[in-house]
Amino acid sequence: DGGITQSPKYLFRKEGQNVTLSCEQNLNHDAMYWYRQDPGQGLRLIYYSQIVNDFQKGDIAEGYSVSREKKESFPLTVTSAQKNPTAFYLCASSGRDRGIIVFGQGTRLTVV
Amino acid sequence: GQNIDQPTEMTATEGAIVQINCTYQTSGFNGLFWYQQHAGEAPTFLSYNVLDGLEEKGRFSSFLSRSKGYSYLLLKELQMKDSASYLCALTTSGTYKYIFGTGTRLKVLA
Numbered sequence: 001d002g003g004i005t006q007s008p009k010y011l012f013r014k015e016g017q018n019v020t021l022s023c024e025q026n027l028n029h030d031a032m033y034w035y036r037q038d039p040g041q042g043l044r045l046i047y048y049s050q051i052v053n054d055f056q057k058g059d060i061a062e063g064y065s066v067s068r069e070k071k072e073s074f075p076l077t078v079t080s081a082q083k084n085p086t087a088f089y090l091c092a093s094s095g096r097d098r099g100i101i102v103f104g105q106g107t108r109l110t111v112v
Numbered sequence: 113g114q115n116i117d118q119p120t121e122m123t124a125t126e127g128a129i130v131q132i133n134c135t136y137q138t139s140g141f142n143g144l145f146w147y148q149q150h151a152g153e154a155p156t157f158l159s160y161n162v163l164d165g166l167e168e169k170g171r172f173s174s175f176l177s178r179s180k181g182y183s184y185l186l187l188k189e190l191q192m193k194d195s196a197s198y199l200c201a202l203t204t205s206g207t208y209k210y211i212f213g214t215g216t217r218l219k220v221l222a
Contacts, residue, residue, distance in 0.1 A: 031208045042199065042214035043155075050208045058209070090154055094210070098142060098203050101210050103154040 002027045006091050006104035013085075013111050021076045021107045023091035032074035033092040033101070036060060043090065049074055078109065085111045114138040116213035118200050123219045124190055132185045132216045134200030142203040146174050146185045149197045149215065158198075159185065187218075195220045 004025045013019045025032065031050050035043040045058030049068040063082025068074050074093075078085045091104040115137045124130040136144070143162045147155035161167055161176035161183060173186040185198055197215040204211075 033210065043212040045209060048208060094208065098208060100157050100160060106154050
């Protein structure tokens, strides 16, 4: 079955460390996205990528970095410059027709 | 830019009907989506409107009026498992961005 895999589901890191969240899709979707969700809040767009080797900043890109070397993969690095990194991170993808956006299961990052 | 407004919370009784509204301001509207999100889980797709009118899918229906910048999600025969957040999202022409509202937390009471 096609889908999006995020790993790990739970991640703990010490303050000041960079951490990379994995996202892989086998839906053959062109576009991929990273969203952040804080408790009781909506989804805020961090970065998105429409094609391989290209990506754009979303609304809250500061302190994050991404790469898109393969169509299937869109890893997100949370750097030490991100002031409040503890959150639920959701990866998603969509086809070229900008129809339904499909989400991975999410990664809950806790920085202590 | 884009702006999406939804009520923060709603409460309804099991077996009843509830309507969750979403208003938006945007230029170059492309499509409007509704997603369901249970606590601690990822959003799952419910409904998608591109043209004005009603889209029905079992117990869930979604309505769109592009001229009014307005959509609603209608849930019939409410069940306890419908307690969740409901997210309204839109896409605009010329971009692959999906913009989400803050969501409406629905509590279904027995």
